[in-house]
Amino acid sequence: MDVFCCKLQLLLREINELQKVNKNKMSGDELRARNTAEKLSMTDVAHHHKTLAEKLSAVSRLTIRSKKPSLEFGISLKQLRELMEERRTDAIAKIDTYGGVLELCNKLSTAPTSGVRNDPVEIKTRQKIYGKNEIPPKASKSFWMLAWEALQDIVLFFLLASSLISLILWLVDHYSAAEKPSNAVGPEDEDHGWIDSVAIFGCVAIVVLISAFNDWSKERQFQGLQKRVEGNHVFAVIRDGKSMDVNVFDIVVGDICQVKYGDLIPADGILIASNDLQIDESSLTGESDHVKKTPKTDPMVLAGTHVMEGSGKIVITAVGVNSQSGIILTLLGATDSGDPKAKEKQKSNVSKKSSAQNASEAEAGGKSVLQAKLAILALRIGYFGMVSSGITVLVMFIQFCVRRYIIDKQDWHNEHLSKFVEFIITGITILVVAVPEGLPLAVTLALAYSVKKMLKDNNLVRHLSACETMGNATAICSDKTGTLTTNRMTVVRVYINGAVQPNIPKLGELPSKITDIIQEAIPLNCAFTSRVETAGTSTGSKPQQIGNKTECALLGFILEMGGDYEKTRKIYPENSFTHVYTFNSVRKSMSSVIPLPEKRGWRLFCKGASEIIMNKCSWVLLKNGELSQLTSAFQNQIMTQVIEPMAEDALRTITIAYKDFVFGSAAKNEENISEEPTWSNENNIISDLTCICIVGIEDPVRPEVPDAIKKVQRAGITVRMVTGDNVNTARSIATKCGILKPGDGGIILEGKDFNARVRDNAGEVQQNLLDQVWPSLRVLARSSPTDKYILVKGIIDSDISEGREVVAVTGDGTNDGPALKKADVGFAMGIAGTDVAKEASDIILTDDNFTSIVKAVMWGRNVYDSIAKFLQFQLTVTMVAVVVAMVGACVYNTSPLKAVQMLWVNLIMDTLASLALATELPTEDLLLRKPYGRTASLISPIMLQNIVLHSTYQCVIILLILFLAPMMLNMDDGTKKDEPSSHLTMVFNSFVIMTLFSEINARKIHGERNVFKGIFRNAIFYSIWIGTLVGQVIIIQWGGRVFFTYALTPDQWLYCAMFGFSTLLWGQVACSVPGSVGKAVMRNLNKIFRKKKPAVAQT
Template sequence: MVIFYRLMEFCIQSNDLKIDESSLTGESDHVKKGESFDPMVLSGTHVMEGSGKMLVSAVGVNSQAGIIFTLLGAAVDQQEAEIKKMKKEAKKQRKKKSLTGDEENVTGNSHMNSPAPVANKHDEAQDGKENHVSAEKSSSDSHRKEKSVLQAKLTKLAIQIGYAGSTIAVLTVLILVINFCIDIFLTNPRPWKNTYVNDLVRHFIIGVTVLVVAVPEGLPLAVTLSLAYSVKKMMKDNNLVRHLDACETMGNATAICSDKTGTLTTNRMTVVQSYICEQLCKTMPKFSDIPGHVGELIIQGIAVNCAYTSRVMPPDEVNELPKQVGNKTECALLGFVQGLGKNYQTIRDDYPEETFTRVYTFNSVRKSMSTVIPRAEGGYRLFTKGASEIILHKCAFIYGHDGRLEKFTRDMQERLLKQVIEPMACDGLRTICIAFREFVPGKAEINQVHIENEPNWDDEDNTVNNLTCLCVVGIEDPVRPEVPDAIKKCQKAGITVRMVTGDNVNTARSIATKCGIVKPNEDFLILEGKEFNRRIRDSTGEVQQHLLDKVWPKLRVLARSSPTDKYTLVKGIIDSNISDNREVVAVTGDGTNDGPALKKADVGFAMGIAGTDVAKEASDIILTDDNFSSIVKAVMWGRNVYDSIAKFLQFQLTVNVVAVIVAFIGACAVKDSPLKAVQMLWVNLIMDTLASLALATELPTDDLLLRKPYGRTKPLISRTMMKNILGQAIYQLAVIFSLLFVGDQLLDIESGRENIGKGPTQHFTVIFNSFVMMTLFNEFNARKIHGQRNVFEGIFTNPIFYTIWIGTCFAQVLIIQYGKMAFSTKSLSLEQWLWCLFFGVGTLLWGQLVTTVPTRKIPKILSWGRGHPEEYTEAIAIGEEKFDLDSDKKPRAGQILWIRGLTRLQTQLRVIRAFKSTLEDLEERRSVHSLHSLHSLRSSRSHTGPWPPRPLSDITYIDEDPATTKLSPQQASKTSERDDQRLLSPNTLRLPPHHPQFAHHAPSPAANAAANNSELPKPVHETRI
């Protein structure tokens, strides 16, 4: 699978070559290319079938895509320049009106005296500005991405915490103000002084500080840090994450639909059994034991009817195995030829690809590949290889004992299937049949076809029929040694693994058994694609969900399946309602036709080695090693993201509860908060920025796979977490209030309650320091959210955590001892510091007591962040709504505040996409040239060459992902979830109507470099799928 980026090429040799030009023309049908018809291959298009050689004729901005894309960039710059010019002219006009305003008022005809062209120009500027703004708005609001499960739960939780915090903040301000008014105007009536304004402002600041502490603005940072850190670390685990939300979605995965070849197996194939001339060999046969004419046909059929890009190379080291380059199945057959002592390259030199008469390339429908070559004696010879049971049904003859030609009857076919092919498949071997057919102009033998003229090669069904079977080989593809253990971990983690493969059902059953997907005597289904479709479709051939719901829960292996079957299975599992929680499905794929299934899945895994570009573009994560065990690591990282956010929430909510209640009770009891505004902001810094960095970078452990998936409806704050939050809050509040009311007597220091507004005191400094110490030591407790007792387990595996913790402690010492008026603190003695440390260490001991309390006694109503993600749609929509300040309906100030707060929770999750967009814009600017040169270049190109250019449709958007330009309706919604599209209206671009616009990637530096060196000789590219 190849995508041509920034190239324009001419096809000089092709075999059944078909190109997807939907990104250029908007047409979904594949376009056939050839030397004598439509040979031009344009940039941005995809090779979907076949193979060919191309002569590069233009690269970079000289290609058709480069010209149009540069036009778009130049047009945007021109539009921006026009808008700036209009704004300047409008500003000059306003200045002119302001200078002549008095005179105009006297005459009373200011509008009449104003020059009409200026007014028109001003209106044009306004129109241009409005068009520009509307284009930006349509770009941002063109689609609303469906929020992931974690995002939805965090949004719901933020709303709940925000309402609670705002309520207490308002009450705190009211109580402080009421107490102040009672004291000034009622208890001891005094005249109003201007200095009282400072007191009211101080009360208001305390309320705002409570609100700042209560609102969890550190959540976006924690989410972003956790995701970014996980994505970076996942690269080392061979997971290239393309969409951030896929990382946390894997934590909820309940089903994995995996390919077999290369994912569950090593994808290093070798021929271990062969059936030639009624002789079954379980070792490598000798060429001398094979009848001469049969052996020559087998070697020629393998050498010619395999992609010439598939080769077996000598090993780099003496004791290593030969290197397989290209298709692994074909490499196994070529290795079989070498094992017979023959050189396949000699035959390829005699039959270069240019001499091929016709090639029927392999695809999921044919499940075979056929090549027609000319015979030296005249006529043609067709070689075919493919799935054994399919090819055998097309065979009418077979070479028997001693190479005698025999008719291949149905009974012989059934006997061969049962006695040879099925035992091979039961051993986990992939069986391949090799056959041939000859077309001769003269006298024809019984297995030959007499021809007068060249056959109709387009009639494939009649051409590839009545074949002569040469041999059947069994190819071994061993199971990866780490896969059985990985699948066992998935099953313990509550994840169902299903194998979806195109191999024989017996082969699939054997591999599934070796992997541990199915076990003997288990009541699970192993179906072929035909039987699967028969069970799930009604009499009209339509898929029925209720029928599919009877199949998929027990289905473990789907053999001889097509990409359509995979898509149907994935869609059916996702759309099923037979359980309370919707299944979260991950899918692996490597082929172009796997794109729909990868898009439909909650998480799509593409193969980095064997995967096509279309599959990679449709995926969320790319497995750089094509290994199933890497998927298990992705599950661990996904669950670790959930745990990291939960740890941060457990820590932050404890601080929130304590700080808010202390501020509130302090306002009621002592008419001031024991924790000053700057002190609470320091605590807010500890619990937001530093804690998110410390707790969001924990490494995953194998214990994550011992739990079931979280599920879409499980609350983000579990009862165990709420028990820890409330338990620690009770301890800290007891300590703080004890210090507040009797701490001055206990420590024999001056009371801070009687010195309100008279500067910092040691009393309130001890309260502040004890609170910070308890918060810091509680950070250890927050590392465990599932009731574990050893809170120090694995602490030294995260140097970020203990570095931040030690640094925060050091900063706290400096603040207490040297902060003074800046932090409203007074230096403490050693004894007072020991008391603060004692209270801090007490949180660790208290945490052990809290862990002992049974979780089942905690009411479920205390679990926050519960509910279906669909319930959050309205709240999320409010957070993203863009209010028009000129509209009749004005939002309330409080509503605007919460809207902005909720929007912040969404913003940082878009950081990476913003960087991506910025980089692409920079690359666009580099390719901008003058419109005049582009018009002349395009004009000169349009009048040269023997082939007229293909018409281009005028579509009005730029899609950053060419793989999404050809999608079925079912995939459209998935595309809108993951791809940011930048809409550019004709008014914004100001392009002439005849200018083509199409979807394409931004130019890469490599492409620009190629454009700068376009005078060099153009290379010949060879492409094969």
């Protein structure tokens, strides 16, 4: 005691002297004082005197606060990079050359227990010297690069080439007219012959620029989404002696990071301490086996690897581009930029990583179900366009040649070549309209818009294809805790002191033998990152639970009894623990070993699932702390009278137990030892335990969940609950949620029973056995992540359904990764989920709530509907444009719709319509129908019926105007002259106005009559609609020769408006046609196109 007091007195004197030192310099004395403070064990302090421990803690904080020197580091960035390239024994030898890990911390001006100072100036200094913890993103394409890529469209290229040839021919004719007056064209043609070509150039430029702008804005939006995903990642570090969460981008060299099960390592570091730490380094090395990390065998921990077991503490030594993964990614980026030196370097240094990344990119490049369907549809539409344009050009060629060379017997003139080029331009323009370039844009816009909006509905989408895939989901395998329940856990019932207590007892009501041990068993066997904060909460508010919610419930139990878990943790800090068996899905328990006072031995504390821990108990503490042997009969009694009633009331049951290993004489529930036990022999260590108590933890069902489950069930989606909880607890929760209903034939199985049913005698999973189980399975209790994976894979691989099942899965644990990856859509928990689970997921639920999954289903179906709406609109316009152009070309040897006009229609149809129809908001009506199915056509029978009826009606109206308007409306026949006329302008204007009203009709694709429902909820739609109408008015009234239009009179505008509005009335007629008509047409078309069935890519 006196020696300790002397040490403390000397330390205080040293601190007082340090305070007099100039604050702008950091002396060696200060470093020594700081290290001296950290070397004083808090455990030794506790054994001497409590108040001295508190003083020492205050002194340590004073040291940190008093230090504001200019940083001087004893190791360079280059040396750290070289150090992190070493592995295992070579790494340990290299660390020893710097004096060991503690001396390395000194050189980095940090300390294992206090970390760096949380001072913005110091953080920026470290970032300046050692770099920031971020990988600069690959340079995005510039706007002009995107414009150049848009110009690579082969159809646009041919259109420009043809226009250029036409312009050259006009120039030749124009300048040869004086020499050959007989072959010269008219004066008006001489003045304006070049306008068509230039107008086409201008329209193509507009189309290209708008396309480039859409791509540019889309890329920026996706970059913002990626930053959002990365920006949500925080990590636990120690700064100023306090544990805190910081954004991974703010981690600096010298930070002391606390790594735990499920973490994604944010930067390279060296291990200071570890508890059974195992890391998955496959992302860097390709090795699938987990690597055990200890400071003495393999201390190097690398960024991008995953903690699969245990916990530890590391000092960060390399961040960002200087980390090993950062170096690899930088080399990959340099390769993309065309740096030949970097390519050679990459070949020699980055073989495994690059192959892994390439595989990942190849997988990411695969088409989703929707994209595969669209590719097939676009191919068929493209064939139709090619055939139509080819026939049109051929007919115009033949008709021109027959009329000029056979009937009129004319000789060849240069102007005839211009006419042939004009025919080709007409054909290419028809192809431009027919080829559905807007389909990819519509998909991209729908997904981009949905992803942005889904953020507000607590869905952070990591993979775009997951958004549309959710629209076809037929099954959801959901976790219980946090997803279906509130994840606000509290102990409401306890078996202690030999009886189930009606209320939580106070410490004074229990024997000291029980209270003394339970005040150690719970605080010391919960992760120190789990805590309950009551300070600062307002009156009537609940304490804040931080960390694992089950552990928070147990710590809250201690507080409610009147205990102080923080006091216990100060006496036994984490670094005094001998061994820790961290919780995982296999153990379903956690155990910690601490040394007993006076070196009498060790004490093990254990907590976990009641059935599992009770099977490992041989003793139980009864009334007044009396020790009783736990016989099989007594254990069965506890199971039936304590654990099962709690579970049936939807309580999660946790057993708290302990065991002592002592030297010398031992009590009957203690194990006598002669030397330190082999802690790696887990089965022998965690046996013959003594049960202290059994607690029942309540985690209420979220009030909104039962209604949400009803909605998805009504939408044709089966909900299954997969949980690690007791079967009775699971049954109770599933019944409350509505997953299990009386009389629906749903069954509940435990993991062991499930495996017995789906495995053969050799222990192998058989699909035919799974097919007998999964259709009726509703709850899988006491299951492992492997059980979840088997179930998900079995449902996906099954062929007993009419179409393949589309499965969504939720997960929060590290071992849920395989199931999340296997699922069509994997949902990770944003709050309770581990980094590994988030990496494996497609969507992160930022609120861990099942109702957010329902929103994802709605958005997924909305994406499908948005594409379908666009298809209905585009195919209608395409059919009308192609038919009118073909008929006009065949009858008049020229298209009534000129090339520039067709390009304007193409702009309306592709770019503007895709933007307008892809941005509709979802409604709950989407949940009133079954999923479309993976194999269902994008064009439903009702849509096909609408397309045929609307296109037929519009073709009839426009052809009537084309053939009868001159006679009925007393106007000149525009087909007989090569100048803008009110006749052909009315044809063009009526077509566009009907197209605009057809866009309104296209908002409904399931036979709904009210096409205006919700129209004012979509400002983008009506803004584009009005903008397009204004643009059409400008083109008609002032387009002139450029758009080949003639200003219309008010009466003529009235006729056009009437024709357009009649499209809405015709829509009501179309709704009255029986759906059987569309089905019959669909059957016939399927027979025509049914060749070899194309493979649909899996999402």
